[in-house]
Amino acid sequence: MTQDNRTAIVTGASRGIGAEIARQLAADGFAVAVNYSSSPEAAEAVAAGLRSAGGRAAAIRADLADPDAPRALFDAAEEALGPVGVLVNNAGVMKLAPVAASDDALLDVHLALNLAAPLRLMREAAGRMAEGGRIVNLSSSVVGLNQPGYGVYAATKAGIEALTRVLAKELGPKGITVNAIAPGPVGTELFLEGKSEELVGRIAAMCPFGRLGTPDDIAQVVGFLAGPQSGWISGQVIRANGGLI
Numbered sequence: 001m002t003q004d005n006r007t008a009i010v011t012g013a014s015r016g017i018g019a020e021i022a023r024q025l026a027a028d029g030f031a032v033a034v035n036y037s038s039s040p041e042a043a044e045a046v047a048a049g050l051r052s053a054g055g056r057a058a059a060i061r062a063d064l065a066d067p068d069a070p071r072a073l074f075d076a077a078e079e080a081l082g083p084v085g086v087l088v089n090n091a092g093v094m095k096l097a098p099v100a101a102s103d104d105a106l107l108d109v110h111l112a113l114n115l116a117a118p119l120r121l122m123r124e125a126a127g128r129m130a131e132g133g134r135i136v137n138l139s140s141s142v143v144g145l146n147q148p149g150y151g152v153y154a155a156t157k158a159g160i161e162a163l164t165r166v167l168a169k170e171l172g173p174k175g176i177t178v179n180a181i182a183p184g185p186v187g188t189e190l191f192l193e194g195k196s197e198e199l200v201g202r203i204a205a206m207c208p209f210g211r212l213g214t215p216d217d218i219a220q221v222v223g224f225l226a227g228p229q230s231g232w233i234s235g236q237v238i239r240a241n242g243g244l245i
């Protein structure tokens, strides 16, 4: 990567893991497009924090469930910050239901945001990124855990892992790496919503470290996969979960 393409797009960066990834990449010298859908104040606050720490950042609204949004997001990021060298597909949704109780609305929202949007964004990246580019996708350790209730969510994340491996082979000749990170449970809104304190404690206790992951645990790995030291790593899924699985 050159000085000319040090812009990173982080989808779903208004809070949770994405906000921390934005901070990590800004600290690593990237100009960061802080994507959000419905939380403008939070996204503006993340971008303002990056700028006040000396970085370059812009909050960019794009509802990634809209098929036209990925292209518009790339256009807006390039216009505001310059050529994109890093794409982090972080935005995601997780609604739990046994397969037998899952309806089409639940299926559609997962497919749209967790699978179709990252695919469209990778398609944009494939056409626009120069040599040295980096794509990092957020999967989940539930792909390995296979717990009841996680079927639809896990299916979309398994799809992302498959796309990661295929695209790594397609983009290798262009000098672009494609990897995924599969976090275990991290104490964000997505994970905590609808869970009792007791259940959260039980899930934390399943981890050999006896705690949930933090957004920073994940952001540091993304920083590595987006950085110069990981140039020979592509098509891989890194499970960042404290040894859970």
Ligand SMILES: NC(=O)c1ccc[n+]([C@@H]2O[C@H](COP(=O)([O-])OP(=O)(O)OC[C@H]3O[C@@H](n4cnc5c(N)ncnc54)[C@H](OP(=O)(O)O)[C@@H]3O)[C@@H](O)[C@H]2O)c1
Pocket: 011, 012, 013, 014, 015, 016, 017, 018, 035, 036, 037, 038, 039, 040, 062, 063, 064, 065, 089, 090, 091, 092, 093, 094, 113, 138, 139, 140, 141, 182, 183, 184, 185, 186, 187, 188, 189, 190, 191
């Ligand atoms: N937390 C965990 O335990 C865990 C574990 C494994 C994997 N992951 C994965 O890590 C990623 C981040 O999860 P998180 O826990 O940080 O989630 P989170 O706290 O719920 O944050 C989700 C982010 O996605 C954005 N978003 C939601 N719908 C969007 C849309 N239609 N278009 C654009 N952005 C949208 C939200 O922004 P707005 O509010 O502006 O819409 C928010 O910034 C997800 O892919 C998730 O599957 C999380």
